[in-house]
Amino acid sequence: MSVRIGFTGDVMLGRLVDDSQRRRSDDAVWGTVRERLRGLDGLVINLECVLSPRGREWQRTHRPFHFRADPDWAIPALEAAGVDVCALANNHVLDYEEGALRDTIDALEEAEIAHAGAGETIDEALEPAVRTIDGSGADGHDGLDVAVVSFTDNTPEYAADEESPGTARIEIDESRRDSRSRTRSADDVDDSETRRLVGDALGRARETDPDLLVASLHWGPNMVTEPPESFRAFARWLVEEGVDVVHGHSAHVFQGIEVHEGSPIVYDAGDFVDDYRVDRELRNDRSFLFVLTVTPEGRPTELRLHPTEIDDCAVAEASQDAAAWSRDRMRELSEPFGTEFDRDGDALVLSLER
Template sequence: MTETLRLGFTGDVMLGRLVNQRQEHRPSHAVWGSMRERLGSLEGLFVNLECCLSTRGRQWTLTHHPFHFRADPDWAVPALQDVGVTWATLANNHVLDYGDDALEDTFSALEGGGIPYTGAGRTENRAWEPTHVTVDGLDVSLVAFTDNTPEFAADGDSPGTAYVDIDPNDEGSLERVGTVLERAREDDPDLLVASMHWGPNMREYPPESFRAFAHWAVDSGVDIVHGHSAHVFQGVEVYDGSLILYDTGDFVDDYAVDPVLRNDRSFLFEVEVSPTGRLFDLRMIPTEIAECAVYRAFPAVAEWCRDTMRRRSADFGTQFDVDDECLVVHVDGQ
């Protein structure tokens, strides 16, 4: 057992559409660009998988849904395995883009590849079931849910996502999430992670309601809040010894780029923890998407990422250091 472990968290990993087309002509690991070695060196890697893994199904048409993301599991699963993805959240607004058949293929592909997941399931109970993984002896319990696309919600014995209205004033929502957190704590894990696909696109700051909800989650035992959905990274906060990543942005995709918000830029969020789950440092490695792959950002882009993260975190009072062009937050010192 090592003295400290490095756990990586990313925003959206969208392997469909143009990414999928590009991967037909290059090795599966090419999608990780220059970040491949860094990702593979982590003890644990946790991602939001923003697509289904299938070659079957038809595009969702039951409600208005303008974008549809699907990746061929024959290359996508080996790509996820290549960098040692430890766990994937499926609680998002694209896992059902091609209907139930493609969702079932996604479950089967991940299960066949030995990649645990949470946030969607073959039944409502399974969608809400916490997942437990062990990372070099560290017991991690994970829950995942989303407030996006209610029509994708699992219902009874119907497959779908763990959908909930994320509202700190909604007693029903708090009760449902609280029950799942209680179940996740039953085995006394070293670390409890709540992954939330929440809020609208292209927002630089979380609303006050999300800040209140994140604080409530920490008060309920969560050690790391892993947020995503906005397509741009938002601020980070240390609250009562826990870490809140309000939005981890986009990690790899083929999306159109906003020239101001720069949704092609984000970070690999590395959390250094002890073997008993104590949080030490958060290291944020600036990244940029190019040619449907992810790369470590060049110096000028890395500076933009650092400055932007400082600005977006200002209201939280988060203190940053810089080391090797990375932002560092000393979680145990704030």
């Protein structure tokens, strides 16, 4: 029996989303997508805010935006959607200083929602999130063991170290970009510190003997529609190091999908929930719920993209026009990678068994 795991882009529950949720039910933030989320076997998100009632806005460096949500509704909302893992390596986990980050981690742990990518020290930030996704015991399997590591190249001032809390931050050096070749090997990712940190996290994840290994990356600047060659080389290196799924986010708009050695690379999943101003050309309010089908042995066989759009600080099933735009856009962005999709209703379907 296969297992279906959902992946989303940024889930930002602060500011106007937080204000709206104080006047509506906890699960209202998931809008018309709630039942689809609940129908999944597992769900991995990038949590783009802290969950805390306290703290002061980060002032040590200039930060124009600060995102915080009330855990009294946010945790029940995450539970209502069936969130299993939150990636925390991003540029907002210290928006309200260390205390709010600690509150976030405590709230997630109390709710038994796994997390990765941030912690009290860099050692904690490198720890994988580990979760067994129910496989109903089919074919002698009791469930799919999933390990998630989380990294960001954003906001160096939020990086954890041996004594200070923060994110698992890495550098992905774009100076080694080689426009003459679209295929680069693991040897091209040669930044020693990046190799050390990522290798450490992957080693810890492998020690848990997972069936599926996920790398969740909050990388690159906002409103960029294509990954640089350095990101492509890094993503391929991760796959060559044993990662089964690369789950990218940060740009606020979705990017194309590449398949490398049978593993899907979602360069950017876009935005899933937020209150951001909408760019009418790039449409940062439109994206997908990315649903990966995995065999009980941990082999990805299909990636299904269900179109979504943000409306009134909640996520919704995309309208017909929005869904058509997103499908066309995803095909256009994925074509340079040689990626081709089938169509099933409103969804795009990518077979990983070709």
